[in-house]
Amino acid sequence: xxxxxxxxxxxxxxxxxxxxxxxxxxxxxxxxxxxxxxxxxxxxxxxxxxxxxxxxxxxxxxxxxxxxxxxxxxxxxxxxxxxxxxxxxxxxxxxxxxxxxxxxxxxxxxxxxxxxxxxxxxxxxxxxxxxxxxxxxxxxxxxxxxxxxxxxxxxxxxxxxxxxxxxxxxxxxxxxxxxxxxxxxxxxxxxxxxxxxxxxxxxxxxxxxxxxxxxxxxxxxxxxxxxxxxxxxxxxxxxxxxxxxxxxxxxxxxxxxxxxxxxxxxxxxxxxxxxxxxxxxxxxxxxxxxxxxxxxxxxxxxxxx
Amino acid sequence: xxxxxxxxxxxxxxxxxxxxxxxxxxxxxxxxxxxxxxxxxxxxxxxxxxxxxxxxxxxxxxxxxxxxxxxxxxxxxxxxxxxxxxxxxxxxxxxxxxxxxxxxxxxxxxxxxxxxxxxxxxxxxxxxxxxxxxxxxxxxxxxxxxxxxxxxxxxxxxxxxxxxxxxxxxxxxxxxxxxxxxxxxxxxxxxxxxxxxxxxxxxxxxxxxxxxxxxxxxxxxxxxxxxxxxxxxxxxxxxxxxxxxxxxxxxxxxxxxxxxxxxxxxxxxxxxxxxxxxxxxxxxxxxxxxxxxxxxxxxxxxxxxxxxxxxxxxxxxxxxxxxxxxxxxxxxxxxxxxxxxxxxxxxx
Amino acid sequence: xxxxxxxxxxxxxxxxxxxxxxxxxxxxxxxxxxxxxxxxxxxxxxxxxxxxxxxxxxxxxxxxxxxxxxxxxxxxxxxxxxxxxxxxxxxxxxxxxxxxxxxxxxxxxxxxxxxxxxxxxxxxxxxxxxxxxxxxxxxxxxxxxxxxxxxxxxxxxxxxxxxxxxxxxxxxxxxxxxxxxxxxxxxxxxxxxxxxxxxxxxxxxxxxxxxxxxxxxxxxxxxxxxxxxxxxxxxxxxxxxxxxxxxxxxxxxxxxxxxxxxxxxxxxxxxxxxxxxxxxxxxxxxxxxxxxxxxxxxxxxxxxxxxxxxxxxxxxxxxxxxxxxxxxxxxxxx
Numbered sequence: 001x002x003x004x005x006x007x008x009x010x011x012x013x014x015x016x017x018x019x020x021x022x023x024x025x026x027x028x029x030x031x032x033x034x035x036x037x038x039x040x041x042x043x044x045x046x047x048x049x050x051x052x053x054x055x056x057x058x059x060x061x062x063x064x065x066x067x068x069x070x071x072x073x074x075x076x077x078x079x080x081x082x083x084x085x086x087x088x089x090x091x092x093x094x095x096x097x098x099x100x101x102x103x104x105x106x107x108x109x110x111x112x113x114x115x116x117x118x119x120x121x122x123x124x125x126x127x128x129x130x131x132x133x134x135x136x137x138x139x140x141x142x143x144x145x146x147x148x149x150x151x152x153x154x155x156x157x158x159x160x161x162x163x164x165x166x167x168x169x170x171x172x173x174x175x176x177x178x179x180x181x182x183x184x185x186x187x188x189x190x191x192x193x194x195x196x197x198x199x200x201x202x203x204x205x206x207x208x209x210x211x212x213x214x215x216x217x218x219x220x221x222x223x224x225x226x227x228x229x230x231x232x233x234x235x236x237x238x239x240x241x242x243x244x245x246x247x248x249x250x251x252x253x254x255x256x257x258x259x260x261x262x263x264x265x266x267x268x269x270x271x272x273x274x275x276x277x278x279x280x281x282x283x284x285x286x287x288x289x290x291x292x293x294x295x296x297x298x299x300x301x302x303x304x305x
Numbered sequence: 306x307x308x309x310x311x312x313x314x315x316x317x318x319x320x321x322x323x324x325x326x327x328x329x330x331x332x333x334x335x336x337x338x339x340x341x342x343x344x345x346x347x348x349x350x351x352x353x354x355x356x357x358x359x360x361x362x363x364x365x366x367x368x369x370x371x372x373x374x375x376x377x378x379x380x381x382x383x384x385x386x387x388x389x390x391x392x393x394x395x396x397x398x399x400x401x402x403x404x405x406x407x408x409x410x411x412x413x414x415x416x417x418x419x420x421x422x423x424x425x426x427x428x429x430x431x432x433x434x435x436x437x438x439x440x441x442x443x444x445x446x447x448x449x450x451x452x453x454x455x456x457x458x459x460x461x462x463x464x465x466x467x468x469x470x471x472x473x474x475x476x477x478x479x480x481x482x483x484x485x486x487x488x489x490x491x492x493x494x495x496x497x498x499x500x501x502x503x504x505x506x507x508x509x510x511x512x513x514x515x516x517x518x519x520x521x522x523x524x525x526x527x528x529x530x531x532x533x534x535x536x537x538x539x540x541x542x543x544x545x546x547x548x549x550x551x552x553x554x555x556x557x558x559x560x561x562x563x564x565x566x567x568x569x570x571x572x573x574x575x576x577x578x579x580x581x582x583x584x585x586x587x588x589x590x591x592x593x594x595x596x597x598x599x600x601x602x603x604x605x606x607x608x609x610x611x612x613x614x615x616x617x618x619x620x621x622x623x624x625x626x627x628x629x630x631x632x633x634x635x636x637x638x639x640x641x642x643x644x645x646x647x648x649x650x651x652x653x
Numbered sequence: 654x655x656x657x658x659x660x661x662x663x664x665x666x667x668x669x670x671x672x673x674x675x676x677x678x679x680x681x682x683x684x685x686x687x688x689x690x691x692x693x694x695x696x697x698x699x700x701x702x703x704x705x706x707x708x709x710x711x712x713x714x715x716x717x718x719x720x721x722x723x724x725x726x727x728x729x730x731x732x733x734x735x736x737x738x739x740x741x742x743x744x745x746x747x748x749x750x751x752x753x754x755x756x757x758x759x760x761x762x763x764x765x766x767x768x769x770x771x772x773x774x775x776x777x778x779x780x781x782x783x784x785x786x787x788x789x790x791x792x793x794x795x796x797x798x799x800x801x802x803x804x805x806x807x808x809x810x811x812x813x814x815x816x817x818x819x820x821x822x823x824x825x826x827x828x829x830x831x832x833x834x835x836x837x838x839x840x841x842x843x844x845x846x847x848x849x850x851x852x853x854x855x856x857x858x859x860x861x862x863x864x865x866x867x868x869x870x871x872x873x874x875x876x877x878x879x880x881x882x883x884x885x886x887x888x889x890x891x892x893x894x895x896x897x898x899x900x901x902x903x904x905x906x907x908x909x910x911x912x913x914x915x916x917x918x919x920x921x922x923x924x925x926x927x928x929x930x931x932x933x934x935x936x937x938x939x940x941x942x943x944x945x946x947x948x949x950x951x952x953x954x955x956x957x958x959x960x961x962x963x964x965x966x967x968x969x970x971x972x973x974x975x976x977x978x979x980x981x982x983x984x985x986x987x
Contacts, residue, residue, distance in 0.1 A: 011470075011473060011474070015474045018474055019483070022483065023483075023486060026486050026487060026490040027486070027490065136634065136637065136638065137630075137634070140581070140630050140633040140634035140637055141630050141633075142585055142588055142589060142592075142605075142629060142630075142633070143589075144588075144589065144592045144605070144608065144609075145608065145626040145629060145630060148608065148612055148615065148622055148626065151615065152619055152622070156615060156616050201756060202751055202756040202757040203756065203757055203759040203760070205712065205751065206751065206758065206759070206819075206822070207759070208712060208743070209710060209712060209743055209744060209749045210743065210744035210748075210770065210774065210822065211741065211742070211743035211745055211774055211775060212740070212744075212774065213740060214736075220770075221759050225759070225760070243589075247592060247593065251612070262593060265486070266594075273486070277483075298761065299760070300760070300761060300806045301761075301806070301808050317953065317980055319980075320952060321951065321952050322951050322952070322973070322977050322980065323951060323952050324949070324950065324951055324952075325944070325950040325954065325955055329950075329952075329955060330945045330946075330950055330955070331945065
């Protein structure tokens with residue numbers, strides 16, 4: 001267990017380093033500095049600004065300075081939003097994204113597993129067909145298509161739901177549906193097929209032969225085995241939710257980290273791009289390690305070596 | 306000894322107790338016809354109505370994307386004068402005048418966009434771009450992934466361990482984050498490259514398209530590589546390959562006969578399912594304004610452009626959106642059908 | 654005949670209603686056994702031996718259904734019982750050991766958990782009592798260090814050990830009948846003998862009846878009182894172990910016996926396999942199902958199902974060959 005953890009953490013650190021390095025050099029490959037678009041600034045002023053942020057130094061030196069600072073938790077100042085550090089911006093915007101994303105993940109896990117189970121138990125019946133259709137459609141509809149449809153129907157035409165911001169609970173409905181739809185559909189499919197697989201296993205026959213009731217067979221013996229593939233999907237789902245939030249936050253005008261990231265790329269705000277990418281990558285990678293450990297707890301067969 | 310009461314109904318003759326011939330015995334056994342893997346799989350596929358319909362839809366969409374534009378009277382990049390924001394099947398003042406003069410004018414089936422371009426042709430060309438991205442990107446992924454995976458599997462040992470560690474790292478990198486960055490970073494170098502002689506073809510294809518291909522090629526092959534490697538490893542260990550080796554079958558023949566035929570089903574399925582996911586990602590990037598460049602349309606950028614006019618011209622949004630869903634849905638369903646038909650492990 | 658049977662199945666018919674059509678898994682199966690008796694059911698895969706046993710426990714898998722006959726077990730009329738009533742006797746009055754101990758235990762729960770579960774379900778024992786009983790059971794089935802084993806997961810045990818655990822679960826509530834569905838097939842030969850020995854020992858101790866399902870005549874020979882030979886959903890021959898082994902009447906039984914290796918076989922003697930493969934139960938032939946593979950097949954065999962012929966005791970068979978003599982004596986057509 002300890003050995004496995006060490007190995008996982010080393011791999012995670014290497015991955016984070018790879019992400020940071022890649023991002024750093026990619027960013028610097030993009031032509032045009034952060035100050036080019038501001039026409040009013042004179043070449044002298046630009047040079048002064050570049051000197052202030054260390055952009056005049058050789059790339060390699062900038063790189064080591066950056067990595068060194070990042071290790072101390074210092075991601076620098078935003079190049080565009082003067083006077084604010086990257087950490088400030090992330091600290092302010094991330095909770096907004098996390099709230100929407102967290103609710104979506106929970107909704108997807110609960111509704112997805114529940115409907116997937118119900119479909120598997122009622123195999124071949126109406127409920128199963130409904131779930132199949134919904135899940136097939138769900139994984140074929142890109143989030144931006146769903147967002148715009150929702151926006152048009154409930155926001156523009158029916159005017160039932162607010163379309164911008166997050167000020168009331170009703171504001172959450174559309175973004176959460178838009179963000180949770182794909183993972184819900186995916187989990188439904190996953191849960192259905194894994195439940196069907198489990199229901200056909202010999203140990204389920206043993207459980208029935210013991211005289212257990214249908215409920216006890218299902219909740220005690222089937223569920224814990226069937227949920228395993230869903231647990232492995234939690235990592236990719238988090239990554240999906242984070243990237244999905246780029247679109248959702250753009251369409252529903254949510255002041256979250258996704259919108260900030262897209263804005264930073266378009267404005268070539270190097271430090272903010274770096275900071276956001278590394279922050280999100282660390283988040284996803286750490287969550288993946290946690291998911292692996294949870295998996296080990298649920299499934300005693302997996303020997304974490 | 307007791308007699309069975311039922312037998313009272315049967316009148317028996319001495320001939321009844323004469324021995325039966327082998328031919329007579331054989332006629333009692335209905336043997337199920339044995340068919341080859343491909344024929345069997347194809348037959349199953351044809352029985353799967355959903356998959357057949359999906360295949361037909363894909364063919365129809367391809368005809369619309371690749372063939373119809375050749376004969377279509379409008380061009381995707383031409384802005385027709387005073388024809389901005391026309392509703393479907395309406396005409397601009399000039400066109401109306403020509404119709405009144407007895408000329409035949411081809412209708413704007415889907416209307417025009419805010420710059421006066423015929424929307425039907427734009428959707429067709431957009432579909433073409435999306436399909437191209439999906440298919441070419443998948444082809445690149447297929448080649449890199451299967452080469453990498455099979456090299457790792459065949460060499461084994463240290464080579465395998467190092468190669469798979471690299472895969473692990475790329476796999477845990479949050480892909481869309483990097484895709485966004487990469488597609489942004491690659492634009493400029495490609496534009497520079499296109500300006501140098503010998504590389505002018507890049508402009509024909511479009512630097513953005515190429516950067517998308519590179520991005521996909523760099524990041525998305527890992528899944529394919531893992532799959533191919535594990536397939537080959539399982540097959541290498543499998544008893545029938547050991548049996549073939551024990552019988553003295555040559556290496557080349559084992560690869561051709563056993564490994565390939567057993568891998569190819571899974572490979573076809575994974576490829577078919579990779580196409581919609583590539584289209585999905587491309588449309589996502591285009592929607593965020595990081596895909597193909599104007600005036601070239603893709604389904605994602607069409608939808609993205611239409612979003613501001615959602616109140617007045619919702620059809621401009623819905624048409625490309627529905628086409629995207631239709632393309633992804635058909636490929637997904639066809640992929641599922643192929644898996645059911647060709648994956649030998651699922652054979653009942 | 655007046656004696657009370659623990660199990661009495663009469664003319665059971667059972668079919669699986671698949672999309673491809675009705676698969677007649679059992680057609681007219683009758684078996685019975687008394688308390689403390691051991692009955693062996695022998696036949697190849699798909700002959701219906703497991704289906705018969707499962708239907709007695711109400712474990713028939715979807716889309717199978719009993720469509721005729723009566724099944725009586727320990728004063729219960731099984732075919733009319735509801736699922737809820739059935740649950741009370743499963744694992745309690747009748748329990749079962751499955752073929753593959755590797756897959757028959759739930760991988761995510763400890764051995765102790767899975768034994769305690771069945772004890773607490775059918776008895777009013779507290780957790781501590783059930784645990785003590787579980788430990789006792791593991792000792793009973795010959796597992797050392799029971800305290801430690803209770804806390805282990807199935808994948809940490811060997812195949813033979815897991816089958817012992819399965820037996821412990823089956824015997825937890827001291828059932829009247831134990832169904833053993835090929836309990837030794839998936840095990841190593843040496844372990845096979847140990848498990849069979851253990852079962853016989855426990856039978857002596859606890860006095861339950863056993864239905865032993867197997868395709869291995871060697872297994873039934875040593876432990877069974879009676880043997881039913883099944884072929885294509887029918888009992889083609891039924892009798893005491895001696896009758897089946899020394900006076901087999903059905904060509905299929907004879908074939909089975911000839912295909913057992915003998916320790917005292919002469920050097921050049923070869924095993925004689927039964928040629929051909931079983932019939933398709935989706936489209937069963939009109940006559941005897943074994944006819945296409947039978948070396949003594951006659952014209953009538955292809956056309957009509959043979960009637961039951963009874964010999965001394967309960968020894969019965971369904972084969973036209975045994976009616977031939979009768980016919981030649983002129984008892985038919987009168």
